[in-house]
Amino acid sequence: MEKMSVRDVDLKGKRVLMRADFNCPLDEKTGEVADDKRIRAALDTIRYILDNGGKLILMSHLGRPKGKRDPKYSLKPVAKRLGELLNKPVKMMDDTIGPEVEEAVKQMREGDVILLENTRFHSGETKNDPEFAKELAKLGDIHVNDAFGTAHRAHASNVGVANYLPSVAGFLMEKEIRYLSKVVSNPTHPYVVILGGVKVSDKIGVIKNLMKKADTILIGGAMMFTFLKALGKAVGDSLVEEDKLDLARSIIDEANEKKVELVLPIDCVIAQEMKQKAERKTVDIEEGIPMGWKGFDIGPKTVELFKEKLQNAKTIVWNGPMGVFEIKAFSDGTRAIAETLAQSDAMTVIGGGDSAAAVERFGLADKMSHVSTGGGASLEFLEGKELPGIASIKDKEG
Ligand code: ADP
Ligand code: MG
Numbered sequence: 001m002e003k004m005s006v007r008d009v010d011l012k013g014k015r016v017l018m019r020a021d022f023n024c025p026l027d028e029k030t031g032e033v034a035d036d037k038r039i040r041a042a043l044d045t046i047r048y049i050l051d052n053g054g055k056l057i058l059m060s061h062l063g064r065p066k067g068k069r070d071p072k073y074s075l076k077p078v079a080k081r082l083g084e085l086l087n088k089p090v091k092m093m094d095d096t097i098g099p100e101v102e103e104a105v106k107q108m109r110e111g112d113v114i115l116l117e118n119t120r121f122h123s124g125e126t127k128n129d130p131e132f133a134k135e136l137a138k139l140g141d142i143h144v145n146d147a148f149g150t151a152h153r154a155h156a157s158n159v160g161v162a163n164y165l166p167s168v169a170g171f172l173m174e175k176e177i178r179y180l181s182k183v184v185s186n187p188t189h190p191y192v193v194i195l196g197g198v199k200v201s202d203k204i205g206v207i208k209n210l211m212k213k214a215d216t217i218l219i220g221g222a223m224m225f226t227f228l229k230a231l232g233k234a235v236g237d238s239l240v241e242e243d244k245l246d247l248a249r250s251i252i253d254e255a256n257e258k259k260v261e262l263v264l265p266i267d268c269v270i271a272q273e274m275k276q277k278a279e280r281k282t283v284d285i286e287e288g289i290p291m292g293w294k295g296f297d298i299g300p301k302t303v304e305l306f307k308e309k310l311q312n313a314k315t316i317v318w319n320g321p322m323g324v325f326e327i328k329a330f331s332d333g334t335r336a337i338a339e340t341l342a343q344s345d346a347m348t349v350i351g352g353g354d355s356a357a358a359v360e361r362f363g364l365a366d367k368m369s370h371v372s373t374g375g376g377a378s379l380e381f382l383e384g385k386e387l388p389g390i391a392s393i394k395d396k397e398g
Pocket of ligand 2: 353
């Protein structure tokens, strides 16, 4: 179902209550915004609202203040940075709701911007308390939801308010929905899914759901060892989820039944310790990993094999790094896959917080069709779940 967006409503003279994701890291020493990526990501929607005569009331959470006011998590530094980026004043409120905020909103003119204080200073936010949601809803005529990163949570500022105000998607939310629903429901074939990361148990939902549509699934990361061990291979002291061996076998069987090609690594990079300086070797899986050694990356033969499988793909989804990419010695596999996707003509969609971080670290994020901004939310979307923060957005009519 298509969702209504900010483009589909009249904003002129309206009080537009927008939920953004301004959960930015702050510099511990200066208290200023250390990385303004999330603020910049909201600029398109913000400018559109202002250009179309809206009075913009922004809200977001920052960190986990546990339902109490905590100056450490104030959005003040965000107001400052946003003002610089917009080149206009952003009025910072001392609270999220209440008479003072209401008075300030009353004074607003078209094109004005107000930022409410951290929504999580009120316990009603994460409890999705209807009273708190009503207080927020009082401030607007329309709700714009651009916080994809919290879409898997039913909180007052994204979901609760939608009971009292019409809720429409911002541009960022719209883009997330467009790409993620395409790969979940309607991918162009051949469709290759690449899965990695730490645990099979974290990714069962994703594997099962994407297997319904995928032609090929490539498996790397630490979770490959649970699959390899299930097939009787010697994986040494690599990370294995012993209680998930049966599950791995059943996934392999299910792939066979569904005629989905499931591809496991044929070699890997091993070391005795997860350290840059540790002695490293590359071994074939057939040969086996000796005891005392652990696999930390896919090997060069596997990279070639995966490249071949990706060659004719028209749609590629990637979730989960191929190895411990945070350590240079074990980052080659993840980098090679990222480079392959960057050069591919396929629609390329990256989900998962660490996968997005990897692609960004390699400077390849803008070479992908879409890098999801929501870690947990993108995983739940790929699992086929309905996210409360998307369900609450109005469906397009007709
Ligand atoms: P995402 O956040 O993209 O969903 P995960 O959280 O599942 O990804 O996994 C990311 C982590 O997996 C990374 O921190 C990486 O270091 C780790 N990882 C990948 N391969 C291995 C491995 N062979 N051994 C240990 N950790 C690994
Ligand atoms: Mg992660």
